[in-house]
Amino acid sequence: MADTDKIKLLFVDDDPVTASILQRSGENKGYYCQVIQSPLKVVAHIEQQGADMVITDLRMPDMNGFELLTQIRSQWPDIPVVVMTGHSSVENAVQAMKLGAADFIKKPFDFDELDLIIQRNLEAIRLRDENRQLKKQIKRSNNRYGMIGSSNAVKTLFVQMEKIAEASCNVIINGESGTGKELVARALHEYSSRAQQPLIVVDCGALSDTLLETELFGHEKGAFTGAIQRKTGLMEQSSGGTLFLDEISNISDTMQTKLMRAVDSQSITRVGSTESISIDLRIIAASNRDLQLMVEQEEFRHDFYYRLNVVSIDVPPLSARREDIPLLVKYFLKKLSIQYKKYYTGFDAESMVRLINAEWSGNIRQLRNQIERCAILSDDMELYWGGHEVQNPRVNRDEKKRVQFVFEDDQLMTLEQLEYHYIEEVLRTTDGAKTKAANLLGIDKTTLWRKLQRYNKNSENY
Template identity: 40%
Template sequence: MSADRGRILIVDDEQHAREALAVLLEEDGYDVRDAPDGFKALGVLRDWECDILVTDLRMPVMDGLTLIKKAREEFPELTCLVMTAFGSVENAVEAMKSGADDYLTKPLNFDAVEIVIDRALERTRMRRELDRLRNGVSLGGATTQMVGNSPPMQKLKGMIDQVATSRATVLITGESGTGKELVARLIHERSDRSEKPFVRLHCSALAETLLESELFGHEKGAFTGAASQRTGRFEEANGGTLFLDEIGEIPMATQVKLLRFLQEREFERVGGNQTISVDVRIIAATNRDLEQEVRDGNFREDLYYRLNVIHLNTPPLRVRRGDIAPLASHFVAKYARQNGKEIDEISPEVIEALSQYDWPGNVRELENTIERAVVLANGTRIEMSHLPDNFGQTSFAPNSEIRIPGSTLEDIERYAILKTYEAAGGSTSETAEVLDISVRKVQYKLKDYRGE
């Protein structure tokens, strides 16, 4: 089903009600998915870019208000609707005070449903357009921003510009939180596929059978619960880009099928025998060492080389400290807008503290820290009191007081590894090569220094 009208996730513990609403919306041209409870809904949201969340208010595992709160923590721009029993409008009003955008009453009147959803989609589109205009981004151009001009980022931006116009498969590596999906989106937006879909799949979030169905689609009756034919991500991304996040997590059987697609550009849906050909560019990402996974027998060598035609590495934040201040300012502006606040300054003490911290969670951790500070701020400036109480107590930086004689061998080793790692732009393989030690030892030492 086309997603032109919008993507909607329905959450209701009543199976028949959930499926009936899904069918009605699909027939009206929406791309619809459903979930029986809040926990499963959050899993879907993390793997599927959604326009509207429609949730029942009263559910046993996680009620609708809690789901909306948790969903908004991860997806602040998500439009949320609640469904409540007729005669319980006061519950719906309370839900709207708690963050819902609108409500529907049960039993549902489809004409009313369509009006509310159309209204919600219009608000969503207007909100996105306003954000783009505030950021000075043309609606006809790229919307993704990469903040930072440190040497590692200049190198990465140059590589993105070089590879964007090609058709080659790209493998993006780097620690969690370094912006691998951002890089993938930039490549797509700067390519001749930018007007076609950018489709994302988080490979570690699904069981093997579900992963194959998500990738390749399935025929009706292919397995229990396959009530109708469904297109997969490859077909959804036809003409565009498919981003496979955490590619190192996919099981061997699925690796074989993915390899076949990369070789022949065709596949069959699960339970089907019709061969389907699509034009899709693959961009994959992982925080694992795939070369080591190949040596350990967990990842196919031929698939690794098919994926690793072009290799990009996203540097950790601790090796691009010059980007911390501009990133912080960017996130302050973003979350001040979202929270309706006028914050135009970060205190020098905060900038100093942010710049000295080692950010084991990378840009994602910095963003979360700034969002918290913005929420807590009651003036126009971010102060130290707005940072977490224990902020900055962990350190990943090399000891700058190395003295010979006067330093232990352990201190000298730490200094050598971290300084080389920083100079190598966060590449463990280059660090190992320069120091003439194994990649495994570098990885082990880095984890030890982070306290993992």
């Protein structure tokens, strides 16, 4: 590997013997190492040649490690700095970390110990860069409005959103649960002329009529038992901006009437008051039920429906945009890599086919849940998904190796024998990882070891 392709470490130490040992040890590990004995030359060196990481002594003439750390962090905040010293103390460690040091190590140390710190910080850099790249991808054409997709269904949705965003009219968003209706509502607000004003979200299905009324309209002090002070309602708080009423199909006929009057007059009256308060409000409503059908069946007020349904947007279900699933999988795995600090290469080909062809009644929300479950349970960078019924991807990866006990009348087992065979099978599925096997069995590792000893089995053979 050429030096330009290697990780570039810059060691700063005024002791030439220590500096030479560090350089030789680092090069033996495959790093491209450079040594500077004077901290005063470090800034010029980084400006000219750069560095992926700086490892500096703390006590040096002319400039100490704290001063150098501060200078590097102010000019190159993305370059991690590890501080090393033979005069370690808790105070020094705390001060270094407060100044932005990536880590702290005490002399003398084994280079393997330092190498672990280097690797940990390089992984953090990789995750940081992936996070930045992810944010850039979100801004691309197939990730507009924070929504992932390039299918015709999503492109049609984007066109609708572009036309509606700037209009200050009320909107109804139709779509199944988990399709991203709230994401659409937020995008309509953020790309509208009301973007600098608040967007307030209300889950209508989670509140009773009485509570919903006081939340939306507010109340005066003493309006009812427990009203110890005046409360400004959410409609008043969101004036100038947008009020997003999620699951609006759940509100009662009475509440629909009150909301309709407020929408018509652009004014509200707090509970317990007679004073009318003017508001300037755009309402975006969403439902996972067919509101038009509810109107036809007289389950939803037609006059309120038409006040809200100036324009409507239909968010496609995942079944109508299966070609977007690979993009969604990639997006979620990148986010999960950052969240769990693990790297995933993706799903194997067969799993990806299953993901694309599966029925997703919960849509994107359900897809993300399944991807996260696979990521948490997997020990490998490549993930496996066997279907909705699979709870442990690793155990079910090879269908031929499923645990199956067949009992013949003349070959019944004792409980101890049955326990042994089951433990043996769990150890096989975990590739001999006793800690993981113990967790799956619901026992601690010591108990597992004792059971294996009792069966006169050599536990090292698993």
